[in-house]
Amino acid sequence: MGASSSKNGEIQSNEVRDLESQAVSNGVLSILRTFFSKLSDADSVSLSSLQQCFSLNCANISCETGSLPECFPGVLEHMGAAITDTLFPSNCQEGGGITWVEFLRGYVKGCGRMSASSLLNILFRVLALAAQRAGSAMKLEFDSEEVDGKASGSISPRDLGIILWVCWIMSSNLPRESQDVSLPDVNHLVLSAVESCADNASAIDLWGADILSLESELTVGKIHMWAIRTVPNLADLFSHFITSRMKQESASESYRAGTSSTLAENGSDATRNDSYLLTRGRAWALFLSQRSSISEHILKICFPCNDDVIEESLLYRSRVHGKGLNRFWSNVDGYHGPVLVLVSATSGDSSEISRKWIIGALTHQGFENRDAFYGSGGCLYSIDPTFHVFSAAGSEQNYMYSHLHPAIRQYDPHPKPPGIAFGGSAGNERVFIEEDFAKVTVRHHALDKTYQHGSLFPNQGYLPVEASVLDVEVWGLGGKATKEVQISYQKREELFTAQRRTIDLKTFTNWEDSPEKMMMDMISNPNTVRREDR
Incomplete structure (x- = not known):
């Protein structure tokens, strides 16, 4: 008996060392120890305290779109229990405490380093469990009881909207105390998934579709491919949420109180931010699409803590500063950092229904007055009504073009047109904004070898589309120092x-x-x- 007990203790000790080593590689071991020691009682943490820590209860929930699924508050109510039951399944039915080794094992299996597909499976498992307990089961199945068991089945557009809204709350870093939450419009993300994954996507009117009533079924495999290609940061949100909540719980009471007041300010600033082209929902989608330092600056625009975030980031807005290349230049000249350009336009002649859409371009550097293409990287975006990312293709480097009239006029047999362009080549630009910002021309991707192929708005077609510009915004993503x-x-x-x-x-x-x-x-x-x- 003594030998057997000693052997079991040695095996457990080896497992603890291995798990702690993995936690060290993730840089979270000190956070885990502080959190566990604060909540532990007799060398274990109760499930109820963990459920309270990871809960997402909100007093009042509203949405920009005006309607939410009836089950959504129930899904949030059961999120805390769904998270603990998923990460620590061995103790779910017993009601006992979580020991240090069980706590480490659950965290490493659910939030450790693994493939993006495995992280998405864990996220889907948690949300499916919360939805089932809220009385609105999703059509998801898992091949094993393991935390990272492979998911199969399908997800409806309505359920995908619920998943995205829950992920938005997770990324907002809200404290566990109940708060008023205003959810952003995520229709552009849901329609992006429908357009990429649904078998009947060509028959859906993407301009005015109601995501809550769409009957398409999106298979989990296609959803994985869409998420990894379009919103790769979505896979990391669950582990970031768990770690962030542990940090909040480990912090002092005064720190948590300060966090709550700051987030209360965030709500008012976020509402004000939605008057721009870069609304909270669109900024969050851009954040999900970028796995670089730029994403952190975009996230600050999603959840600003004060007016300085918007003031230092918004470089130019045609509604305020006036249209035209000269007024644009006076506001962006001298900014040497990543820049996001958004263009709202409407296309369609008298015989067609006018369609409004928004496209964007993210550059890795500021604008320069040149008569040729330049740039070191970037990507194009379809922002609204659907969201898609067109990264650099690698064949050419015609990332951006910005040319003013020369200060000293002289004869030029082949003058370069003044304006702003992205992709394509001289005379055949993928996107070209005229000097007076009255018109924007969008050409087919076949003429562009700089950015990946794809339509910048639904039903773009093969012929060049000339649209009327409604508004232009330029956001600097280089931070306060830039x-x-x-x-x-x-x-x-x-x-x-x-x-x-x-x-x-x-x-x-x-x-x-x-x-x-x-x-x-x-x-x-x-x-x-x-x-x-x-």
């Missing part, structure tokens, strides 16, 4: 401009010695004999 550099640059340029406009009155007070009088005399009588005074 904005401060631009402000210094603009102040320096204003000083130089003021100096060039200053007239030296001492030099030009005498009309007889002024160069203007000499020119007028030469024009009036150019044949007059003149000689230099010596």
Whole structure:
């Protein structure tokens, strides 16, 4: 008996060391220890305390679209229990506490380093369990009882909308106390999945579709492919949420109180942010599409903590600053960082229904006045009514083009058109915005070897589409330091401009010695004999 007990203890000790090693590689071991020690009682943590920590209960829920599935509050209510039952299944029925080794095992299996497909399976398992307990079962099946068991079946557009809304709440970093939550419009993301995964996508009107009533069934395999290609950050949201909640619980009471007040401010700023083209839902979709440092700046726009976030990020807005390349340039000149350009336009002639759509371009650098394409990277976006990402294809590097009229006019047999463009080639740009910002031309992807193929809006067709520009926004994603550099640059340029406009009155007070009088005399009588005074 003693030998057997010693052997079991040695095996458990080896497992603990292995699990702690994996937690160290993820950089979360200290967070896990602090969290466990704060909630533990007699070397274990109760399931009820874990459920409360990971709960998503909200007092009042509203949505920009005006309607939510009836089961949605119930899904949120059961999320805490669904998370603990998924991560710690051995103790679900017993009601006992979670020991340190069980706690580590559950975290590593559910939130450790693994493939994006496995992380999505875990996310779907948690949400399917919460929906089932809320009385609205999803058509999902799993091949094993393991945490990361492979998922199969299908997801309806309505259920996908629920999944995205829950993920949005997870990424918002809300504290576990009940709060008022206003959910963003995620129709563009749901329609993107429908367009990519549904068998009857061609028969669906993507311009005015109601996601709650669509009857399409999206297979899990296709959803995985769509998520990894379009919104790769979605797979990491669950593990980030779990770690973030542990940090909040481990923090002091004063810190948590400060967090709650900040998030209350976020709600008002978020509502104000939805008056822009870059609404919370669209900014969140852009965040999900980028796995780089740029995504962190986009996330700040999704959930701003104060007015400075919007002020330092919004460089240009045609409704405020006026349309035209010159006004655009006066606001973006000197910004040397990643830039997001959004263009809202409407297309369709008198015989067609006018369609409004929004496209975007993300560049890795600021704008420069050049008569040729330039840039070091970027991607194009279909923003609304559907969301798609067209990353760099790698064949060419015609990422961006921005050309002003030259300050000194001179004869040029082949003048370059003033305007802004992305992709394609000279004369056949994928996207070209005219100098006065009145028209935007979008061409078929066959002419573009810089960005991946795909339509920038539904039913684009093969012929060039000329649309009327409604609004243009430019957002700087370089952070506060980049904005401060631009402000210094603009102040320096204003000083130089003021100096060039200053007239030296001492030099030009005498009309007889002024160069203007000499020119007028030469024009009036150019044949007059003149000689230099010596």
